Amino acid sequence: MKLIDVKPEDLSLSPDLVRSGSAKSFEDRLRASVDEIGIAEPLKVAATPEGSYLVIDGSLRLRAVLAIREKDPTRFPTIPAYLLDYDLRYEIRFQSDIYQDLLPSQIATLVEHLHKSENVRKIDIARYIGISPATLRNYTGLGRLMERGGLPARVVELMDVGVFPSSNPYAWLRLTDAGIERVLRERFAKDADPEAWVGEMIDAARLGGNERYPLKYIEMVTAALPAEYYHSGEDVRAIKRDLGLRRAAGQRTHLAFQQARSHLSQVSKESSEPVLVTAAHAFDNYLARLL
Incomplete structure (x- = not known):
């Protein structure tokens, strides 16, 4: 994929490639994010025979940019985008929909099934659904939390509804079940029953609640426990290995x-x-x- 900068006026949308709809609250949060930090994930576009660029993935991000430019035309003179093959536009859109329409827990389950039961390499799974290998490792981490059951699995449910971010499951994986219970009780449930708190948060989120905890806060509270609340031995070595791979790749x-x-x-x-x-x-x- 080639990364290019495209003028907003050179971008066009096709009804059969645009997602059917989204919650207004999500669009508002997306527009606020784009306004503050810009386009974090480039659009996916294809050059058309007429000389413009067709948006394959990123219509909501484009709408956010256009809304911002209505108030300030000097913003976003160009938009970063990956240039892809026009003939593959439907295949790419389908791959993006698979990834975007599934919950984190569902993607984690799909990844493990394809890998363990169908013998598909994880690097190939990442390519098929259009995500990076590092992101795929996150879904492996989610799968491990789900396998543990109890409160670790409930943490993944909170990720499914957006209360917790799903981008660093290893912050939770390094904790024992007692460690997860303590973090939830002291840092989130205000000394109430963690299981009851989780249920209340999930119900509220499904009814439109907007309680969200940022990743930095999650990493902070899961890193501030006594040593006995962390895994040791092979478990922690496996987690450190995953974290090390991510850091090494970045370095x-x-x-x-x-x-x-x-x-x-x-x-x-x-x-x-x-x-x-x-x-x-x-x-x-x-x-x-x-x-």
């Missing part, structure tokens, strides 16, 4: 980007070809945004 990518920028800087200074210098500058700016 390798960061180092590779730095090396690439160094080479691009050398090209910009030493090349006598204007086109090559311009391309090096553009690519360097792109890498700078990713670091």
Whole structure:
């Protein structure tokens, strides 16, 4: 996939590629997020025969941008997007729908079934549903929480309804069942019964409640317990291995980007070809945004 910057006016929508609908509260939260931090996940687009770009995935993000530009036309002169094959637009849309329409617990169950029962490699599963290997590892973590049952599985239910973020299940996995019980009781349920609190939060969320806990808070409260509330031995080694893979991947990518920028800087200074210098500058700016 090639990452490009596209002018909003060059983007078009097709009714058969747009999702049928979404809750207004979700669109409001998405618009607020885009307004504050920009487009975190680029759109997926395809070049049309007419010369414009068809949005395959990202219609809600585009609507958020257009709403912001109505108030301030100077915002978002371009939008980042992955350029994909026009002939594969329906296949890509289908893959995105599979990922977006399933709950975190359902994706975790699907991943484990495909891997264990159908012998599909996890890296291939990630490619099929259009997510990164790191994100797929998160679903493996969710699967482990569900296998433990009890309050660990109830934590995943809270992720399904959006009360807890599902982006770092290892924050919970490192805890024993007693550790999870203590965190829920002291940090969330205000010393009430954790099981009852979980049920109340799930019911409220399904009725439109907007109680949400940010990832940084989850990581903070799950990291502040006495040692006896954390797993030891093979369990913790497995969790650390997963976390280490994620960190190592990020460090390798960061180092590779730095090396690439160094080479691009050398090209910009030493090349006598204007086109090559311009391309090096553009690519360097792109890498700078990713670091």
